[in-house]
Amino acid sequence: MANYPTDLKYTKEHEWARVEGNRARVGITVYAQEQLGDVVFIELPKVGTKVSQMQAFGVVESVKAVSDLFAPLSGEVAEVNAELVKKPELVNQDPYGKGWMLVIEISSPQQADALLTAQQYEEFLAKGGH
Amino acid sequence: MTGYDKLIFELSAPGRVGYSLPAPDVPNADPKALLPAKHLRASAPELPEVSELDVVRHYSRLSQLNYGVDTHFYPLGSCTMKYNPKLNEDMARLGGFARLHPLTPEAHSQGALQLMWELGRDLAEIAGMDAVSLQPAAGAQGELAGVLMIRAYHLARGERRTKVLVPDSAHGTNPASTAIAGYRVVQLKSDAEGGVDLADLERNLDQEVAALMITVPNTLGLFEPRILEISELCHARGAQVYMDGANLNAILGITRPGDLGCDVCHFNLHKTFTTPHGGGGPGAGPVGVKAHLEPFLPTPVVTKSDDGYELDWKRPQSIGKVQAFWGNFGMLVRAYTYIRTMGPDGLRAVADNAILNANYLMKRLEPHYDLPYPGPCMHECVFSARRQKKLGIAAMDVAKRLLDLGFYAPSTYFPLVVEEALMIEPTETESKETLDAFCDAMIQIAREAESTPQVIHDAPVTTSVRRLDQTLAARQPDLRWKPGRAPAVSDTRV
Numbered sequence: 001m002a003n004y005p006t007d008l009k010y011t012k013e014h015e016w017a018r019v020e021g022n023r024a025r026v027g028i029t030v031y032a033q034e035q036l037g038d039v040v041f042i043e044l045p046k047v048g049t050k051v052s053q054m055q056a057f058g059v060v061e062s063v064k065a066v067s068d069l070f071a072p073l074s075g076e077v078a079e080v081n082a083e084l085v086k087k088p089e090l091v092n093q094d095p096y097g098k099g100w101m102l103v104i105e106i107s108s109p110q111q112a113d114a115l116l117t118a119q120q121y122e123e124f125l126a127k128g129g130h
Numbered sequence: 131m132t133g134y135d136k137l138i139f140e141l142s143a144p145g146r147v148g149y150s151l152p153a154p155d156v157p158n159a160d161p162k163a164l165l166p167a168k169h170l171r172a173s174a175p176e177l178p179e180v181s182e183l184d185v186v187r188h189y190s191r192l193s194q195l196n197y198g199v200d201t202h203f204y205p206l207g208s209c210t211m212k213y214n215p216k217l218n219e220d221m222a223r224l225g226g227f228a229r230l231h232p233l234t235p236e237a238h239s240q241g242a243l244q245l246m247w248e249l250g251r252d253l254a255e256i257a258g259m260d261a262v263s264l265q266p267a268a269g270a271q272g273e274l275a276g277v278l279m280i281r282a283y284h285l286a287r288g289e290r291r292t293k294v295l296v297p298d299s300a301h302g303t304n305p306a307s308t309a310i311a312g313y314r315v316v317q318l319k320s321d322a323e324g325g326v327d328l329a330d331l332e333r334n335l336d337q338e339v340a341a342l343m344i345t346v347p348n349t350l351g352l353f354e355p356r357i358l359e360i361s362e363l364c365h366a367r368g369a370q371v372y373m374d375g376a377n378l379n380a381i382l383g384i385t386r387p388g389d390l391g392c393d394v395c396h397f398n399l400h401k402t403f404t405t406p407h408g409g410g411g412p413g414a415g416p417v418g419v420k421a422h423l424e425p426f427l428p429t430p431v432v433t434k435s436d437d438g439y440e441l442d443w444k445r446p447q448s449i450g451k452v453q454a455f456w457g458n459f460g461m462l463v464r465a466y467t468y469i470r471t472m473g474p475d476g477l478r479a480v481a482d483n484a485i486l487n488a489n490y491l492m493k494r495l496e497p498h499y500d501l502p503y504p505g506p507c508m509h510e511c512v513f514s515a516r517r518q519k520k521l522g523i524a525a526m527d528v529a530k531r532l533l534d535l536g537f538y539a540p541s542t543y544f545p546l547v548v549e550e551a552l553m554i555e556p557t558e559t560e561s562k563e564t565l566d567a568f569c570d571a572m573i574q575i576a577r578e579a580e581s582t583p584q585v586i587h588d589a590p591v592t593t594s595v596r597r598l599d600q601t602l603a604a605r606q607p608d609l610r611w612k613p614g615r616a617p618a619v620s621d622t623r624v
Contacts, residue, residue: 064543
């Protein structure tokens with residue numbers, strides 16, 4: 001199903017990670033942005049910040065709610081999508097593309113095994129998603 | 131009256147004035163000769179130039195746009211929008227209260243101090259606490275003061291704990307107050323019945339936990355049946371239990387936070403105790419504690435002795451002052467008036483009728499909207515518009531349509547644990563006729579979602595402004611008038 005690309009890994013907090021070598025690109029899923037509604041503000045860490053798996057790395061605010069963003073993998077922030085500060089709507093428009101949030105330099109690659117596959121994530125959503 | 135949307139600045143006409151002052155009887159002085167240049171502005175402020183009638187008419191028309199409990203049913207969940215008796219206003223306007231300067235010597239303000247002392251005593255009795263500070267100006271400030279007292283308590287015992295547990299159904303102020311007090315917030319899961327997941331609590335309840343913040347009944351309107359077990363568990367691990375008193379209206383005279391094992395509890399006087407809410411405020415959020423936390427109460431505390439009432443500042447372990455002067459005193463007068471008007475039996479009847487009203491409403495609406503956590507509920511109930519969402523009608527659409535039908539909307543999208551949440555709190559002051567009219571409107575909307583959804587998508591059409599673009603407003607906030615700018619034009623105006 002195109003909503004949940006099979007080359008991504010997912011968290012139960014509705015983030016995705018695209019592992020590319022020793023780096024992972026991170027964002028939130030189609031489901032997450034649908035639940036949030038229009039995103040109006042995003043707070044992201046600075047490059048060089050250490051993040052830990054399933055610890056909060058930032059905040060996303062929509063017209064409905066403010067939510068923590070959780071790191072799918074531990075490591076150091078290598079890149080931040082600076083465009084999101086000016087255009088938070090990219091998260092709604094293109095959550096797996098221009099709406100990416102971070103690139104993490106992964107410190108523990110084996111942590112990826114703990115993440116969900118697209119199929120597992122869809123099953124999780126089917127059961128209520130929380 | 132609809133459609134009035136002028137700013138006072140937009141009424142300005144050069145040279146128009148609304149005053150006439152007598153000629154000065156001293157020589158005019160040049161400000162430049164009196165004040166240093168750095169304190170002088172380069173140009174005169176562009177204040178609106180308007181007549182007295184312009185001012186009166188402008189604000190009268192704006193006041194007619196007001197929407198409040200005095201004009202409409204206001205079922206905003208978790209806010210306890212009950213009627214505010216006008217007797218409260220009479221008492222707060224008594225000259226001896228209204229014109230009393232906060233720095234009047236204690237010997238000359240005995241009546242006011244007595245009222246504060248008695249209100250603190252009454253609130254302590256209502257909540258089963260041992261002492262109360264009346265200073266905090268809002269529930270969230272009461273929370274902050276409470277968490278700071280818990281921190282001071284642990285530190286006084288030589289314990290430097292770092293975490294506070296907060297259920298995922300909590301008011302957003304709980305994690306915010308906790309974070310401001312310097313703690314890390316750990317979110318607890320709700321179980322399938324909407325209560326605290328005990329296994330998750332046990333898993334997270336280690337020696338680093340300073341406190342659990344809990345709301346009883348919780349934001350789903352459900353009483354936490356294992357609250358005694360929960361508070362015992364916390365105490366066994368050295369953690370304190372903070373009760374968010376936002377929903378105190380549901381348990382007045384039935385049970386008391388202190389009897390449920392809670393160590394700290396705040397009171398929203400603007401919810402439970404009928405002081406004005408929102409625009410008519412300010413709020414007041416007194417905080418009560420058990421005896422072991424009393425040394426840490428904010429200074430000063432009103433005390434009583436054979437010589438009368440005084441302000442006690444000599445409290446070495448106090449967290450200090452948290453509010454200007456002695457709190458929002460006018461609100462204290464109103465809450466005191468309410469408590470003395472109602473008496474113990476009256477306050478108990480408040481809770482009984484608040485619960486009865488919420489359950490009546492829940493039963494009438496249950497066939498038409500999904501109820502993810504079945505009742506019986508306490509003072510409020512939380513529906514989900516997920517059934518309507520499948521037809522393209524979201525909770526926000528239901529809320530907007532209600533405005534057209536003459537009702538304020540319930541809280542939407544809160545608590546976060548309910549998808550498409552519609553959180554309805556009728557309070558005890560509404561009649562059966564009003565509840566029925568509201569239910570009829572909600573049922574009409576559920577039917578329209580199936581038959582004529584466009585009516586809902588177009589709503590509201592009867593209000594002074596149509597749907598506002600809340601996304602644009604949040605992304606590009608436009609918060610004040612700036613000189614020389616053309617009046618804002620919005621395509622949402624009618």
